Amino acid sequence: MTATRLQPTPTAPATAAERRSYWITTFGCQMNKADSERMAGILEAMGYREAGAELEADLVLYNTCTIRDNAEQKVYSYLGRQAQRKRANPHLTLVVAGCVAQQEGEALLRRVPELDLVMGPQHANRLETLLSQVEQGQQVVATEEHHILEDITTARRDSSVCAWVNVIYGCNERCTYCVVPSVRGREQSRLPEAIRLEMEGLAARGFKEITLLGQNIDAYGRDLPGITPEGRRRHTLTDLLQHVHAVEGIERIRFATSHPRYFTERLIDACAALPKVCEHFHIPFQSGDDAVLKAMARGYTVERYRRIVDRIRERMPDAAISADVIVAFPGETDAQFRNTLRLVEEIGFDQVNTAAYSPRPSTPAADWPDQLSEAVKVERLQELNALVEQQARRRSARYAGRTEEVLVEGTNRRDPSQRMGRTRTNRLTFFPGQRPDGTPLEPGDLVNVRIEEVRAFSLSGTLA
Missing domain, CATH: 2.40.50.140 (Nucleic acid-binding proteins)
Structure with missing residues (x-):
């Protein structure tokens, strides 16, 4: 299925040969940052150059995030400013990419009719094709399910030293609070040979550190065929780390984001044995209470999470552990919130990304009746943040x-x-x-x- 086309805009944007500057604003996670680098690479291959400022650009692209409501609302405030520019300058090209684009689709055009292109995250590699349709005078919506072909574009990296490398797209989990699976699609793992080839190319360009990326990176390889003689999957994150570890020139390897359900002892042992794999693990726990974790459909217990951390510190005593946590999930009692505080104190995290629960469209938890008040969310978030900073200072002291x-x-x-x-x-x-x-x-x-x-x-x- 090709991208949906709507009626022509009153004045078609100028061609790439006539307009040469672009600006990309990225909201949200590392996956979005990696997508933005790829799209910037596509634009520069088309002859664009990065503008000195957003309001000077001929093409403005917002790569959006819908994981929290405030991130989504920020996008709309940015769009309002650009829509005003477009009314004065019809040759300006406006693009919304990423998760808000996937979630809202054609509804975005009704809300912001000045938009030229709305494209979900699965279509990042197709930016040139979609812009060619825009240049023909069409408003384009590309949000259909799409197989992510192997990317041959040279990304425009924001760093000359550290690079993101996508290894798996999408997510098959069904956490009751999370919109990611519906906006990023099902899991699609890249072949290990393609990943290693990309890393070899980055090493040849002088990059020293690679972060392997996936929305649920521990699920890498579940959709790839092959069983070993021992009866396990042939392609796992552990196997991938071993496969790419020998790339000459790469000094450090990291990976994110992990899911406690799939974080295995075999993976921990491999990280301890492979010198290039850094002693830093980002493993979201989301809540320190088993009943809340069950309501979230996370698929593990607090005790399981503790065992993972204990095993990591047994094999790599100085390892840093960072995490994500949500407070004020629907129905969370004060006692359950105290369990989260207790876990933060017991584990001693090096860093924790904290957030108050934010209802997201088309997620089960958004419709539950026991939503907590904004006042409770603010109070719990402030208390948690104070503890997180206290623990981070304590962990820093060891250096x-x-x-x-x-x-x-x-x-x-x-x-x-x-x-x-x-x-x-x-x-x-x-x-x-x-x-x-x-x-x-x-x-x-x-x-x-x-x-x-x-x-x-x-x-x-x-x-x-």
């Missing part, structure tokens, strides 16, 4: 006086004399921009930094 390997990523924007990078455990670290002999540090350098100042979410030090 004081230690020497950490840091990958130089760039310059500290607040202090150009400093460089910034991250430890293997993902702590942001600031340090002098040159070696003792005066040689400037460049992005991609690996340096040892003696940590002299610790904060909740960052470190500072000197070169060791």
Whole structure:
């Protein structure tokens, strides 16, 4: 099925040869950031250049997120400003991509008739084809189910050192609060050979760190054929890590986002055994109460989550654990919320992304009668955030006086004399921009930094 076409717009946008600047604003998760890099690569291959500012661009693309209501509403406020521009300049091209586009489809055109293209996340690789239809004077909606073909586009990377590499698209889970499966589609795993080939290309261009991405990355390979002689799936995340580990030039490998239901001991053992895999694991737990987890349809218990963390720390004692958590889920009692606080305190997370529950369209929990008030959401979120920062400070304290390997990523924007990078455990670290002999540090350098100042979410030090 091809993209839906509606009636022509009154004035067709100019062709790519006549307009050469673009601007992409990305909302939401790492998957969206990776999609934006690919779409920027497509635009530049078409002859576009990045504009100096959003209001100067000839093509404006919003890559949207619908995981929270406030992110979705922010998109509409941005669109209102651009719609006003379009009324004064009909040659401006307006594109909404990502999850809001998938969720709203043609309804977006009724709400913002100035839009030229509405495209779901499965269509990111088809941007050039869809824009060619726009240039013929059509408003285009591309939200149908689409098989994501292997991408041969060179993404325009925001970093020259660290790169995202998608390994699995979509999600087959059915968490009762989450809209992702309905907007990103079913799981589609890339072949390990294609992933390794992309990583080899990135290594040849000087990239040092790769983050393997998936909405539910531990599910990698479930849709690929093949069974080993031992009777297990031939393609798993563990097998993929072992397959790509030998890529020359890549110094560090990370992966996200994990699901506790599929985080296996075999995966943990492989991470401990593979030197390039960083000791940092992002494993959302969402709630510290079993009854709430059951209502969320998460498929694991708090005890199962604790066992995962215990196993990681048994094999990699210094490993950093980060997570996501939702407070004020429908029906959550104060006692259940206290269980979440207790788990945060017991685990000692290095970082936790917190959010109050936000009802999302077409999800079961949105229609449940026991929704909690905004006042309760704010109160619980504030209490949780205070505890999260307290725990992060406590975890940061262990770095004081230690020497950490840091990958130089760039310059500290607040202090150009400093460089910034991250430890293997993902702590942001600031340090002098040159070696003792005066040689400037460049992005991609690996340096040892003696940590002299610790904060909740960052470190500072000197070169060791």
